[in-house]
Amino acid sequence: MPVKPSSLPLRRILLAEDDDSMRxxxxxxxxxxNYDVVAFENGEEAYERLKREPxxxxxxxxxxxxxxxxxLARRASEIDxxxxxMFITGFAAVVLNSENQPPKEARVLSKPxxxxxxxxxxxxxxAA
Structure with a gap:
């Protein structure tokens, strides 16, 4: 089981974004x-990394x-x-229903x- 983030400096970000230029x-x-960022082009690859590193x-x-x-967020929350x-999306009207609810306390930042x-x-x- 990976080390919990609470024991890490608050600087490690796992980024999953499929658009190359945006990423x-x-x-x-x-x-x-001054953030340490590890970036992937899809959720599957990001999830595999999250299973190995905090x-x-x-x-x-x-x-x-x-x-x-x-x-990805649901599975990540199960690990830690x-x-x-935080979600970033160009689809401000993405409908969240009971089957695709994000984890509680997740934030959404709409593109652009x-x-x-x-x-x-x-x-x-x-900081929260």
Whole structure:
């Protein structure tokens, strides 16, 4: 079982984003803000990494191939219930029903957003 994030510095982010350019922008912005970011292009690969290493935040797109962000977040919460979760999505109207409810206390940031807003929201979530 991985080490719980509460025993880690609050700087490790697991990013799952299928858009290559968006993923690159997010990594650069978060690394510039002194976060350690490990990025993947789909939820399946991110989940495999999460099973082996601890993170303090899961930052994930909702709509992705192989495993969507909600399923990734649900499985990640089973591995580490203390993991903070933030969704980023261009689909503000994504319908969440009882079958695809995200974990409680997850935050949603709708695209488009300014990278400064993303960093501010990540800082706020990790400080909570």
């Amino acid at each position: 690159g922008f997010l990594v650069k912005a978060l690394e510039k803000a 993170f303090t935040l899961l930052l994930t797109d909702i709509v992705m191939p192989k495993m969507d962000g909600i399923e 219930p203390d993991l903070k979760i 957003f300014h990278l400064k807003d993303l960093v501010r929201e990540v800082d706020r979530l990790l």
